[in-house]
Amino acid sequence: xxxxxxxxxxxxxxxxxxxxxxxxxxxxxxxxxxxxxxxxxxxxxxxxxxxxxxxxxxxxxxxxxxxxxxxxxxxxxxxxxxxxxxxxxxxxxxxxxxxxxxxxxxxxxxxx
Amino acid sequence: xxxxxxxxxxxxxxxxxxxxxxxxxxxxxxxxxxxxxxxxxxxxxxxxxxxxxxxxxxxxxxxxxxxxxxxxxxxxxxxxxxxxxxxxxxxxxxxxxxxxxxxxxxxxxxxxxx
Numbered sequence: 001x002x003x004x005x006x007x008x009x010x011x012x013x014x015x016x017x018x019x020x021x022x023x024x025x026x027x028x029x030x031x032x033x034x035x036x037x038x039x040x041x042x043x044x045x046x047x048x049x050x051x052x053x054x055x056x057x058x059x060x061x062x063x064x065x066x067x068x069x070x071x072x073x074x075x076x077x078x079x080x081x082x083x084x085x086x087x088x089x090x091x092x093x094x095x096x097x098x099x100x101x102x103x104x105x106x107x108x109x110x111x112x
Numbered sequence: 113x114x115x116x117x118x119x120x121x122x123x124x125x126x127x128x129x130x131x132x133x134x135x136x137x138x139x140x141x142x143x144x145x146x147x148x149x150x151x152x153x154x155x156x157x158x159x160x161x162x163x164x165x166x167x168x169x170x171x172x173x174x175x176x177x178x179x180x181x182x183x184x185x186x187x188x189x190x191x192x193x194x195x196x197x198x199x200x201x202x203x204x205x206x207x208x209x210x211x212x213x214x215x216x217x218x219x220x221x222x223x224x225x226x
Contacts, residue, residue, distance in 0.1 A: 031213055042202055042217035043155075088154070092213055100215060101171070102155040
């Protein structure tokens with residue numbers, strides 16, 4: 001079964017609005033990461049939050065982590081058309097290997 | 113931009129052919145990975161490497177093989193391509209020596225087997 005599950009599967013908003021994506025996972029983690037993928041391209045790392053952190057900010061991105069609920073959320077504030085992409089959460093279990101398990105992703109469309 | 117490269121970007125090939133997907137990184141990263149991703153779906157880890165002469169199978173069973181003879185190079189080979197191998201293949205690397213857990217991805221190779 002999937003370690004990471006995301007919702008919603010797709011999200012369509014207007015420019016300037018905020019976008020929130022959620023990720024749930026099943027087992028204890030060392031860290032959780034969010035990646036962005038433009039259509040047909042490789043992934044770009046956005047932000048990493050460690051298991052002992054509850055919130056982290058990077059520019060217009062805000063990530064929260066609730067280890068008791070095994071969930072994380074990614075908030076993009078003041079969205080732009082250029083934010084249109086798929087967003088994936090990935091969990092790192094911390095065992096030897098730094099093997100990431102990816103969720104199914106949220107397809108975000110920001111309409112101008 | 114990450115310094116990790118994949119060639120070819122697109123490949124259309126007939127069933128039964130042997131193919132090698134190339135992946136190179138110039139960042140000196142010790143760990144490298146291969147993922148398989150179908151359109152609109154999650155990534156599945158198929159191979160990874162801790163360093164030179166180290167290769168491990170990932171979470172998704174794959175008929176492909178990999179080698180790591182040089183730090184910067186991590187090619188993936190399919191001995192006999194089949195239509196079920198049609199997918200996007202993404203290569204990534206990370207720098208575990210500096211306890212950096214983020215992965216840097218190449219642009220991917222989109223493989224179609226006819």
